[in-house]
Each structure stands twice: as C-alpha cells, then as structure tokens.
Amino acid sequence: MRADARKNRDHLLAVAGTAITEQGVDASMRDIARRAGVGLATLLRHFPTREALLEALLHTSFDELTTKADELEKSASPEDALVSWLRDCVAWTTEYRGVTVLMAAAIEDTESALHASCVTLRAAGARLLARAQAEGAARGDIDGTDLFALIAALAWLGDQPSLAPRADHLFDVVASAILTSAAGGPAGEERRPRTRG
Amino acid sequence: MRADARKNRDHLLAVAGTAITEQGVDASMRDIARRAGVGLATLLRHFPTREALLEALLHTSFDELTTKADELEKSASPEDALVSWLRDCVAWTTEYRGVTVLMAAAIEDTESALHASCVTLRAAGARLLARAQAEGAARGDIDGTDLFALIAALAWLGDQPSLAPRADHLFDVVASAILTSAAGGPAGEERRPRTRG
C-alpha cells in the first residue's frame, strides 16, 4: 500500500470514528469523506461498504469483548461471568448508535464484513452460557444464538431514545430470565443479589 | 372532501397496505404513489408523512388490540390474559415489517401521528399488567412503559430475518421473566433453585 493511501486510510478511520460516535452508524459516507478533506470515492475505495468501514473501526472492540469473556471464564463464577459479560456487550453497543441492526444482519450473512466478528462474539457468549448451564445457573433451553439475540434486543432498546431509560432495568429483567436462580418471587419482592460468596 | 379526493385517498390506502405488507414500512412513498397511478404530491398531500399514512393504515389494528385487551381482562385469568395479549401484540407487528422502530419513536413524540395510538396501546397493556400484579402473578417492578419496551424489543427480534426463528422461543423466555410464578417455562427444562437443599 502506497504511503499516501495508508495515510488517507488512517485518517479516514479516525474521522469516521468521531462521526459515527456523534451521529450513529448511519452517518453519511459523503459527510465522513468531507470531514476528512477527501473525496467520497476515496473513502469508498478504502471501505467499499459501510460495513467494511465499521468492521475496521470495531475490530478492536470485538477483540476486547472476546478477551474479556475468556478472562471472566477463569476469574468469576459462571453466573457472574455470564451476566457481567452480557452487561459489557450491551453497554458497548451504546457507543455506536444503530450498530445492533447491522450486527443482527451480519450474524447470518457470510458476505458481510462484520460476519466473522459477530460469529466470534456469539461463540464467546455461548461458552460462558454453557459453563453456567453446566452448573445449573442458567436455564438450559437457550443457546448461543438466543443469547446473541437477547443482547441485540437489549442493545436495540438502548438505541431507542424513548426506551433507553428503561434499558438498564430491562436488562435485569431479562438477565433474571436467563438465570435459573432468579425464577422470581411474589410481586413487589425485592430481588436480591445472588453473588456467590 | 371532494369526491375525487376521497376516491384517491381510499385507493392510496389500499395500495399502501399491500406495498407495506410486501416491502415493510420503509416502502418508497414514490413507489406507492406510482403503483396507485397517482403523483407523489397527491400521496403526500393526503398523508403528509409516512407516519400519517401508517396511522391511517394501522388505526383499526390498534383498536382491535385494545379491544382484545378489554375482553381478556374480563374473560381470562390475569396471567393468561397478560401473556396472551402480549403474544397478540408481538404477532401483529410481524404483518408490518419495521413498524417497531416507528412505534418506539412515537411513544414519546407527541408530534407523531402514531403517538396517540401507541399511548393507548401502552395503557391497555398497563391495565392487564396491573391486574396481574395485584394478584401476584406478575413481578411488581415493571410498569406499562417497561411492558411496551419489551413488546417492542421482541417485535424487533421478529423483524430481523436472522433472529426471527428464535423470536417465539425468546418470547417465552421474556414472558417467564415477567410472570412471578416459578411454575415455569413451557420448555419444561429443570429449574433447580439453588437456595434449596
């Protein structure tokens, strides 16, 4: 890759990062190019599709999440590891407004530039889930894809301005559905933390 | 309203119904007008925004859902009424691909043409929820807005082609989180409370 091309690529990635953080993943490609002081064609040659751009941008974040899953698998209880990782996943998506829809589309689309990353993420979650299920800490009738879908749904909630205020609370509700031990009590009863101690 | 205008309006509604059923709520306004053999301006005068068009189109569906809630409130047990109505809501959205996002936006946007309908729907759900909570059949730490958000999230899942196959199952998972009764999932998986024993 030629030196000028490399420079342009790096600069475009930096500018795209701020633009997408500000305006969400639907930020105008033309606008990103403009803010980078570059023609639209240049942006589109480096990143032929919006997904390709996002892949380059989010790659490290994906890696961090899978690494985190590995760490939690060793350090925390199955239950805490699962819930804590889920929370991290959902929290992460809030940085990139709108990314959920693209991830949902990418998980089954082998052509998508985001496909591999999404599959890796699902696998990491599946491992944590299986570990929790083996101990009876998580219900047995869900798998990695279900988990991915639940993460996506909760992340989508956080993306909707009107529903976002409830996202944290509803995370707890859904988490309680995943965990076997939180099968509920009478109405109004306070749910107690169940950290293994 | 002039006779020709009325005729155009009715025809546009019919055409829009089929177009949206086929292509989802993001169907091109220009395309709808074209299929109705009418100029784009004519469509947009009758329905100034896409939401106005949808409101006219979905109004009866909304009414049916609220009516259904009233009926269930009288005929079924609090728990069955709530779950059955939730299922109906989620199932209904599958007819109009993409409507979830608009509804989520409309619930807090008093300017939206869909606002009133969404608020009514939320109120209907809130009544069923409150009734279930009063009997201890549903957890007490959620309200009508939470319920609306959960419906929206589950409907969104059904909208995503890659996640849709899990939507029904995940509905059960979320439903089990709403219901207090530990007598559990239709999946019949063992749920061993860890506090026992």
Added chain:
DNA sequence: CACTTATCTGGAGCACTGATCCGAATAACC
C-alpha cells in the same frame, strides 16, 4: 346550462443519499 370558485392534481425541481467512472495527480521504482 354557463360561469365562477375553491379544491385537487402531478410534473418539475430541491437537497440529500450511496455508488460508479475516468481523467488527472502522484508516489514508487529504475
């Protein structure tokens, strides 16, 4: 029936989107 008027219509055009083409600029190599 003839005429006026208020209403409705839809093509043309706006600014915007992602995507593609291709002549011009330029870095890399000899």
Added chain:
DNA sequence: GGTTATTCGGATCAGTGCTCCAGATAAGTG
C-alpha cells in the same frame, strides 16, 4: 529524470422524501 502503476476526487447516476405551482376539475350559483 523518466516511466509506470496507484491513488485521487470531481462529475455523474439513480434513488430517496419533500415542496412549489400552473393547470385540471368537481362543486356551487345564477
């Protein structure tokens, strides 16, 4: 310094939702 393969970005295209306005037309009146 010269050659060549790469990269660049303005111009352009088809598409979107939306607005304007001159012309068509239905409804009301004498």
